[in-house]
Amino acid sequence: MRFTFVTLFRPLMEGYFQDSILKRAVAAGHLAFDFVNPREYTKDRHRKVDDTAAGGGAGMVMMAQPLDDALAALKAASPEAHIIxxxxxxxxxxxxxARRLAATKGHLVFVSGRxxxxxxxxxERWADEVFSIGDYILTGGELPSLVMADAVARLVPGVLGNAASLETESFESPLLEAPSFTRPKSFxxxxxPSEYLKGNHSKINALKKRLALAKTKYFRPDLYLKFTQRDNDEKSIY
Incomplete structure (x- = not known):
């Protein structure tokens, strides 16, 4: 899987791939990443990439030409690139x-606005998809791009050491993941929970399901409602 980040601020993003799981995945050849700076495509002698908004208004807007030329060059070099x-x-x-993109795309391009x-x-010319990561304001698109890239990257085969861990994580099922614990026994x-320590895996799994249900009900009542409605619908079939 290849990730290309179109950004004016490469240093804000580059370090994220230089530690931990993603660093090992890059070294092993499971992931690759690169950067494109629209400023390299500007035709302005001052390398300007922003201008005042047409129709007035506060702030500046990223100009069409540098970014358009950058994406045109990317698409020409990598026709399969999926631009987000x-x-x-x-x-x-x-x-x-995240699952769909990891399973169906080999090259993702994330465009970070400023x-x-x-x-x-x-x-309108280049977007294959447009995403938001939440209803709040950020300084630029770099953080959303990294959030989505991380979510996709960990689903690429070989990136995680234990792929089975994906199956029990929050949002891989209708419920949040059950609480996790480690040593010491008391802190x-x-x-x-004592059942965790007894080695009976069927009972442990049953307890985890109950705890996941309780955790979802408390922290995400919206997900809990969807789960109970779906459960009732499935029961009504029989």
Missing amino acids: FTAPAGKPFDQKD YEGIDERVV HKLSI
């Missing part, structure tokens, strides 16, 4: 999107 823009208007990114946004004509007078 980050924007508040985009579809909320979720685990289903200032007051990107000239909409570039989005600040708080103990690990």
Whole structure:
């Protein structure tokens, strides 16, 4: 899987791939990443990439020409590239999107906007998908791009040392993941549930399901409601 990040601020992103799991995945050849700076494509002698907004308004907007030329060059070199823009208007990114992209795409391009946004004509010309990671304001698109890349990368075969761990994680099922514990048995007078320590895996799994249900009900009542509705619908079939 190859990731290309189109950004004016490469140093903000590059370090994320230089430690831990992703660093090992890159070294093993499971992942590759590179960067494209639209400033390298500007035709302005001052290497300008932003301009005032047409129609007025506060702030600057990323100009069409440098970004458009950058994406044209990318697409010419890699016709299979799947281009993703980050924007508040985009579809909320979720685990289903991460799984789909990991399974069906070999080259993802994440375009990170800055200032007051990107000239909409570039989005119309090049976007294969537009995503949002939440209803809040960020300084630029670099963090959303990294969030989505991380979610996709860990689903690429070989990236995680124990692929089976994916099956029990939150959002891989309708419920949140059950609470996790490690040694010591007691910490600040708080103990690990005794069933976890007895070695009966069927009972441990049953307890984890109950705890996952309770955790989802408490922290994400929206997911809990969807789960109980689906469960009732399935029972009604029989």
